Amino acid sequence: xxxxxxxxxxxxxxxxxxxxxxxxxxxxxxxxxxxxxxxxxxxxxxxxxxxxxxxxxxxxxxxxxxxxxxxxxxxxxxxxxxxxxxxxxxxxxxxxxxxxxxxxxxxxxxxxxxxxxxxxxxxxxxxxxxxxxxxxxxxxxxxxxxxxxxxxxxxxxxxxxxxxxxxxxxxxxxxxxxxxxxxxxxxxxxxxxxxxxxxxxxxxxxxxxxxxxxxxxxxxxxxxxxxxxxxxxxxxxxxxxxxxxxxxxxxxxxxxxxxxxxxxxxxxxxxxxxxxxxxxxxxxxxxxxxxxxxxxxxxx
Amino acid sequence: xxxxxxxxxxxxxxxxxxxxxxxxxxxxxxxxxxxxxxxxxxxxxxxxxxxxxxxxxxxxxxxxxxxxxxxxxxxxxxxxxxxxxxxxxxxxxxxxxxxxxxxxxxxxxxxxxxxxxxxxxxxxxxxxxxxxxxxxxxxxxxxxxxxxxxxxxxxxxxxxxxxxxxxxxxxxxxxxxxxxxxxxxxxxxxxxxxxxxxxxxxxxxxxxxxxxxxxxxxxxxxxxxxxxxxxxxxxxxxxxxxxxxxxxxxxxxxxxxxxxxxxxxxxxxxxxxxxxxxxxxxxxxxxxxxxxxxxxxxxxxxxxxxxxxxxxxxxxxxxxxxxxxxxxxxxxxxxxxxxxxxxxxxx
Numbered sequence: 001x002x003x004x005x006x007x008x009x010x011x012x013x014x015x016x017x018x019x020x021x022x023x024x025x026x027x028x029x030x031x032x033x034x035x036x037x038x039x040x041x042x043x044x045x046x047x048x049x050x051x052x053x054x055x056x057x058x059x060x061x062x063x064x065x066x067x068x069x070x071x072x073x074x075x076x077x078x079x080x081x082x083x084x085x086x087x088x089x090x091x092x093x094x095x096x097x098x099x100x101x102x103x104x105x106x107x108x109x110x111x112x113x114x115x116x117x118x119x120x121x122x123x124x125x126x127x128x129x130x131x132x133x134x135x136x137x138x139x140x141x142x143x144x145x146x147x148x149x150x151x152x153x154x155x156x157x158x159x160x161x162x163x164x165x166x167x168x169x170x171x172x173x174x175x176x177x178x179x180x181x182x183x184x185x186x187x188x189x190x191x192x193x194x195x196x197x198x199x200x201x202x203x204x205x206x207x208x209x210x211x212x213x214x215x216x217x218x219x220x221x222x223x224x225x226x227x228x229x230x231x232x233x234x235x236x237x238x239x240x241x242x243x244x245x246x247x248x249x250x251x252x253x254x255x256x257x258x259x260x261x262x263x264x265x266x267x268x269x270x271x272x273x274x275x276x277x278x279x280x281x282x283x284x285x286x287x288x289x290x291x292x293x294x295x296x297x298x299x300x
Numbered sequence: 301x302x303x304x305x306x307x308x309x310x311x312x313x314x315x316x317x318x319x320x321x322x323x324x325x326x327x328x329x330x331x332x333x334x335x336x337x338x339x340x341x342x343x344x345x346x347x348x349x350x351x352x353x354x355x356x357x358x359x360x361x362x363x364x365x366x367x368x369x370x371x372x373x374x375x376x377x378x379x380x381x382x383x384x385x386x387x388x389x390x391x392x393x394x395x396x397x398x399x400x401x402x403x404x405x406x407x408x409x410x411x412x413x414x415x416x417x418x419x420x421x422x423x424x425x426x427x428x429x430x431x432x433x434x435x436x437x438x439x440x441x442x443x444x445x446x447x448x449x450x451x452x453x454x455x456x457x458x459x460x461x462x463x464x465x466x467x468x469x470x471x472x473x474x475x476x477x478x479x480x481x482x483x484x485x486x487x488x489x490x491x492x493x494x495x496x497x498x499x500x501x502x503x504x505x506x507x508x509x510x511x512x513x514x515x516x517x518x519x520x521x522x523x524x525x526x527x528x529x530x531x532x533x534x535x536x537x538x539x540x541x542x543x544x545x546x547x548x549x550x551x552x553x554x555x556x557x558x559x560x561x562x563x564x565x566x567x568x569x570x571x572x573x574x575x576x577x578x579x580x581x582x583x584x585x586x587x588x589x590x591x592x593x594x595x596x597x598x599x600x601x602x603x604x605x606x607x608x609x610x611x612x613x614x615x616x617x618x619x620x621x622x623x624x625x626x627x628x629x630x631x632x633x634x635x636x637x638x639x640x641x642x643x644x645x646x647x
Contacts, residue, residue, distance in 0.1 A: 134327065135331075137324075137328070138327065138328050138331030138332070139331075141328050141628070141629050141632055141633075142331075142332060142335065142625055142628070142629070143583070143584075143586070143587040143624055143625055143628040144587070145587050145588075145590060145591075146587055146590065146605070146621050146624050146625060146628075147335070147621070147625075149590070149605065149606075149609060149617075149621070150335075150336070150339050150617060150618065150621045151339060152609075153339070153609050153612070153614070153617050154339040154340075154614075226453050226454050227453070230454075230456050230457075233456050234456065234457075234458060234591055237456070237458050237591070237594075238594065238606055238609065238610075239610065240609065250456070250458075253456070253458065253459055253462070256462075257462060257595075260462050260463075260465065260466045260470075261465075261466055261470045264463075264466050267459070267462050267463075268459075268462075268463060268466075271455075271456060271459035271462075271463070274454075274455075274456050274459065275451070275454050275455050275456075275459075278453065278454030278455075279450060279451070279454040282450045282453050282454055283450070286450075
């Protein structure tokens with residue numbers, strides 16, 4: 001029996017085989033979608049760039065060389081140099097680390113928070129549901145960017161506070177999704193069966209409800225990544241996010257703003273990096289939705 | 301069940317639905333106030349210290365704290381904050397030394413003007429593009445519109461603004477640069493509505509009108525692009541839902557022209573959900589204008605907010621947040637109500 005047959009076996013012998021088979025089928029479905037493959041490649045490129053930044057970048061991201069300020073793109077400096085003579089390409093490469101850190105941290109903070117709140121609300125129903133969702137809806141109807149701006153203003157500028165502020169504005173959407181999913185199987189037989197065996201509410205939510213919400217959460221988080229990157233870059237641009245000399249892409253665009261008319265490359269180059277990575281997450285998110293969430297496939 | 305306005309029961313039900321909405325809206329506004337109040341409290345800047353200065357004695361400090369009402373329990377402070385906001389008192393801005401409410405009233409029309417032109421561009425291009433994509437599903441045209449729409453989710457607004465300025469203003473000279481109008485024309489027409497385009501029409505001053513339009517067109521087009529992306533995507537998905545229905549097949553079998561099938565038969569039922577989408581993107585534009593206004597030095601509420609942020613002018617920050625939040629919630633909930641009233645299947 002080849003590995004492929006083992007993966008596609010209609011009657012798997014173990015849970016591991018069933019899971020492996022499911023992932024294999026999903027992978028195959030994703031591979032049939034060229035845009036999703038492109039998106040996955042872009043994100044792999046982002047991760048690889050972040051991990052191997054010291055080997056990829058020809059120069060230090062903070063090394064100043066004042067004798068070569070604002071040079072246009074050339075074979076020596078692919079994206080030109082900025083007002084302190086730093087190599088823009090090297091800074092963009094190191095910026096991948098910051099971007100990856102921001103999206104990962106926001107996802108790690110906001111997704112579990114929304115997931116737990118939504119799952120608890122959907123599972124218990126009644127006044128718990130009303131209270132939690134009322135709270136969620138209030139947050140959901142606020143303008144996200146403005147709220148994040150106000151939070152950063154209160155907490156003080158800096159990359160950590162920017163991440164907290166974005167996470168605070170991101171969780172309500174996840175709570176809504178987790179609740180909607182939970183309600184669809186709250187009264188199904190397998191939940192009743194686990195209850196009958198005597199499992200606690202916490203155990204049911206943690207081991208039986210949450211795993212079933214995962215696929216729609218993954219889709220939503222991936223689709224949201226572009227928005228998170230743009231918000232973080234926007235905060236950086238306004239001087240409220242990452243502080244100099246950190247090579248954050250939004251902050252780099254902000255520094256290049258003064259030179260946009262004569263030395264266009266200083267502000268333009270980091271923008272291309274933002275667009276590429278955001279597009280990658282959009283493409284992958286669209287593809288993942290078609291595979292993981294067929295109900296929503298082709299919509300919006 | 302549709303609301304039947306002819307029967308007494310129907311009207312009662314309508315009133316009940318409206319009361320429910322009013323309650324949700326009131327609670328949401330209260331939530332917004334609670335958030336701005338909370339943000340105002342967690343600020344590391346001591347509001348008392350900001351007034352008395354750091355050379356004040358402990359007695360002066362305590363006296364000012366009592367005078368400002370900051371010694372009272374938080375919940376009482378919140379109640380008086382809500383009372384102040386309802387009376388239109390948002391405090392005084394430290395940087396402009398004027399009342400925040402007056403400042404906001406002065407800058408709001410500029411934002412409104414830009415967002416309105418933006419949404420007109422977004423709807424005017426986005427809806428036909430979404431319909432075209434759906435009618436040509438799977439073709440290169442559909443893919444092209446899809447990528448263009450996804451770009452709207454991936455391009456930073458401030459970056460597009462900068463590149464637009466460099467290209468269309470500096471290199472090509474097709475439009476005017478940052479600001480709302482050239483300094484030469486500033487204050488030439490009397491502000492009646494605060495909307496410069498309308499005011500210059502009222503004053504029949506076509507020179508000012510042309511100049512204001514050449515300043516407005518680029519930022520409004522960029523804002524419009526972002527609403528276009530969302531509107532086109534949603535229109536496409538609504539249209540696909542309709543085009544898969546049997547009544548469309550019936551219409552085609554009857555020999556109705558394809559143009560009529562798409563624009564009359566399939567488009568009619570999606571008009572109501574589209575209103576919600578357009579409302580949402582209009583509200584989103586008010587938010588998006590923060591970045592665009594900063595790049596274009598547009599004297600609107602977004603620019604006011606970012607300047608206040610950089611000066612740590614918290615009264616102005618919270619006031620602007622409150623107004624943008626309130627308008628955002630207002631538009632959202634209004635389009636929600638409109639949807640319920642116009643779509644007989646809901647409620």
